[in-house]
Amino acid sequence: MKKHKNWQRWVTSAALALGLSTGAMAEDPMKVGFVYVGPVGDYGWSYEHDRARQQVEEHFGDKVKTTFVEKVPEGADAERVIRQMAQSGNDIIFTTSFGFMNPTEKVAKRFPKVTFEHATGYKRSKNMSTYALRTYEGRYLSGTAAGMMTKTNTIGYIASFPIPEVIRDINSVYMAAKAVNPDVKIKIMWVSTWYDPVKESEAANALIDQGVDVLIQHTDSPAPLMAAEKRGVKAVGQASDMSKFAPTAHMFSIRDDWAPHYIDVIEKVKAGTWAPQDFWGGFAEDMLSVASMNDNLPADVKKAVNDMQAKIKSGEFHPFTGPITDNQGKEVVPAGHTLTDTELAGVNWFVEGIDATIPK
Template sequence: MKINKWMAAAALAFTSILSSASNAADEPLKVGFVYVGPVGDHGWSYEHDQGRIEMEKHFAGKVKTTFVENVPEGADAERVITQLAKSGHKLIFTTSFGFMNPTLKVAKRFPNVRFEHATGYKRSKNVSTYVLRTYEGRYVSGVAAGMTTKSNVIGYIASFPIPEVIRDINAVYLGAKSVNPDVKIKIVWANTWYDPGKEADAANALMDQGVDVILQHTDSPAPLIAAEKRGKKGIGQASDMSHFAPTAHMFSVRDYWAPHYIRTVEEVMNGTWKSEDYWGGFAEDLLHITSVNPNLPEDVKQAISDTQEKIRSGAFHPFTGPIKDNQGKEVIPAGKSLNDKELASVMWYVEGIDASIPK
């Protein structure tokens, strides 16, 4: 009789364990996102959040997401990432370069959580990196700017002197130079990802120096709005900014993150996720040229389309030698294209850029 009671109790306990395991399996996967700017920046953080929303809809109740916006890069980021990991998030996307070291620190303490860091270069067993080939869109932008400028001076509002930004400045200039050998580029460092006031001031400073086409590596539409007021041209950053400057806006290069977020969540769910360095651009449908302004000349619109297709198909790589830096040193030999590792460490300006990289 005692044995039967023990067996009954054991069976009941086993059934309870199975039930708990089943309930746990039925719970949605918790996925966290950390943004450096506000989701209303109309640029970088906005598009990451649009990707989050599309991903959550795709999985229809199987995923529950959390996002934290306006997170400074540094100690605050580490605290936010830690809190997400502690609160049951099994996959966490940290979406700015300055979140790299905080992400790695937290990942060491939570080995069963998967982390994905955007634009970084450091990885570990449970930390992947992912980045857009934004230089592809910048090259197209440079071609359009070089064909459009009347003053032969284009301008770039830069955020911080990191490889991604330097690489994209170079891509713009290479694209512009390919169609306009007389073009010059002026650079203003805003030292921010998002600050509409600083961005507008930077745009006006560039236009005061003769710039008539504005490009940017900052996230608000303020530079485009400034260009609109002064009858100049500009190109939208990260999202479709056409409605902010209907005349000045030439087109936008949109970051489309949803495919990567969907793929990554699927891999976590089916147990195939592994640490990697993922790059996506035109070919992977993560980068879009959007809202090309009908007021552009037909040859410019055709060049935008043709250049994008050459890059998308693999027929052309913007960083193919021979290319010299602005000190006269050959940095890419003839016939060679930079690989992803080399692209991630570009810290030189190409020949013709009359500027130095801030320390």
């Protein structure tokens, strides 16, 4: 025991001589885990989440240690993966897909000392927050360009699952396209997957066969853009800069940047100031951006996209300000009212003019 105390004194003296605190020497790195629904190489959603994870490591250095699990199915497997992450000592766990919501909530209850952050969901607790991107802002720019560029007056949307985020974004695309082209129509193809290049390519070609000449996707591979390039139509990249996959067809991409939120959460947990919240980030928070606008776009289209981005970023314009009527003739957003974040998270209707029903 005496030898142990002498050793402690020596370590403390050495630390002070070097200008270090003994607390800093003893501090273990904060462990942060990420759960991805797709592969990190999807060039879309999971790719950008993992790029943000790498930025976290660059920002914090050896003060943070990150791990991730990719290609996690939404359901029982997700709960198992999240539970294993909690059991392995992670201080913070980010679960990055809507279908991880219920599994995250279950595991959060069992591990009250772990901080959980769930992307795109709506369930929160004392140790579980939600966070989302205002992807509808980027979709509005996509719709503006699509409405101006279409020659057939028919644009196409490759949709993943009928959750509020996807429904909300389809509406945003169509309202923007309609605002610049009253004759525009939208065709929607549901593929029931976030990432499946074969299905995405088949959906893209099917839409093009139906007269679509501008494609917008809510799936994560560059397959739709590659199909657009082969078929001579236009398309918008999803989540990351997809310009290299379609040099001619690619109009621009709306890029997601999750790093500001991840860094902020980690700093708050380390400082003991974290509290559960429902966080939304968009153009104003520099978590969305327009990437690689194509030089082949007409000047008026470029200007319209840039001007609309500036209006949304400044708060001058919000896509979901009423009056808005759904495609059943019901007023869903009264004149002068802008949907709150809570209301945006519950959008389950298509706007007037969309000739489609939402799958159950």
